[in-house]
Amino acid sequence: MTDPANTPPAPDLPAPDRHPDAGAELTRLLSVMQALRDPESGCPWDQVQDFDSIVPYTIEEAYEAADAIARRDWTQIPDELGDLLFQIVYYADMAADQGRFDFATIARGIADKMIRRHPHVFAGASAEDIRRRWEDGKAGERSRRQETGALAGIPVNLPALTRAAKLCARAARVGFDWRDPALVIDKIGEELAELRAELAGADRARLHDELGDVLFTVANLARALGLDPEDCLRHGNTKFQRRFEAMERAIETGGRSVAEASAEEKEAAWQAVKRQEAALRS
Known part of the structure; x- marks a missing residue:
């Protein structure tokens, strides 16, 4: 776990006036999780979960939160965000049991990262400094994770269309890109023609491959138009x-x-x- 004594001092931050009860409620939530996972008196289901078994629920809760937000269901959004927060608390409690990290490590890490990435807010910087520091910071994080290459660090479990757009955007940063969205539309036509040519043979592996190319190129078109394909x-x-x-x-x-x-x-x-x-x- 991170040693608080080694944490760099934070810049002056505003008091959390909008969240006066947040600390107490978060402490209560952490206590609830400990009770659920207590090896003797806890819930039998919660006692046997691990990181891998919880991941599908985390993904599901994220989508349910996104759905409530899209519908602007202001009564449902806090409930769905609570379900999502509960997932983070779950991972933290399991990791604390193993002596790997705890919730404070997670909260401290993301706060420190956001301060580093926003020098224009916390330290004062030019627009160019902001862009350069952001890219340098991301590159440094990938390096520490021993991830190399322009496409490194894009999670494989992202929704496929989102991941396709991120792959294309990352490639575009190093000059591997279309000059005009109209050229991407032409490429979609080319990929559709290749898919059509495979219909007669009905080879599922070939159809799978060609349809994947079509969808990938469509995601690239969305990115080229400044749209989110998802x-x-x-x-x-x-x-x-x-x-x-x-x-x-x-x-x-x-x-x-x-x-x-x-x-x-x-x-x-x-x-x-x-x-x-x-x-x-x-």
């Missing part, structure tokens, strides 16, 4: 669900289910929904 896809998912449900309701007003309707009827209802949306936007 956010674009979430928007597309929401739009599809909204239109599909409107189509369902339209068909069901005639006393039939969507499954009973013909392909032509479903298409007609779908197009009607799109026209209604276009009319509302105009």
Whole structure:
């Protein structure tokens, strides 16, 4: 664990006036976790968990928090963020049992990192100094983790579209990039043609490979346009669900289910929904 005595002094920081009860509530949460994992009186499920078994729950909680934020559900957001915070406390308590680190190590580390990365806030710096120090700091962190190369340190467990965009952005920093987004669109057409050529053979391995190329290039296009591919896809998912449900309701007003309707009827209802949306936007 980190020795607080060796922690560099922090700059003058504002008092946490907006969070007067935070310290007491966090201490209570840490105590709750200790009770849950107590080897004698704790919860049997919590007692047997480890780092690997908790990871899927952490990812799930992060997505649930993101969903509540996207919906601006202000009553649900604190609950979902609490679930996510609980995951961090879980890792900290398990690591403390093993003598590796504790919650204070996590909190101290991220506070120190943010102070280092924001000299314009805590020490005063020019815009160029900020950019250079940020990049130098990231490079130093990767070096300490013995990660080398322009693409090092991008987590493999990121959502695939997000990771694709980050890989492309990192490559672009060293000049490996498209000059114009229109060229990326041309590349998508090329990749689609290669995918189409594999359809006749229906070799799953080849289709898997070619479709991956299409999706990767689409993610690159989003980056080239200054868009987040995950956010674009979430928007597309929401739009599809909204239109599909409107189509369902339209068909069901005639006393039939969507499954009973013909392909032509479903298409007609779908197009009607799109026209209604276009009319509302105009």
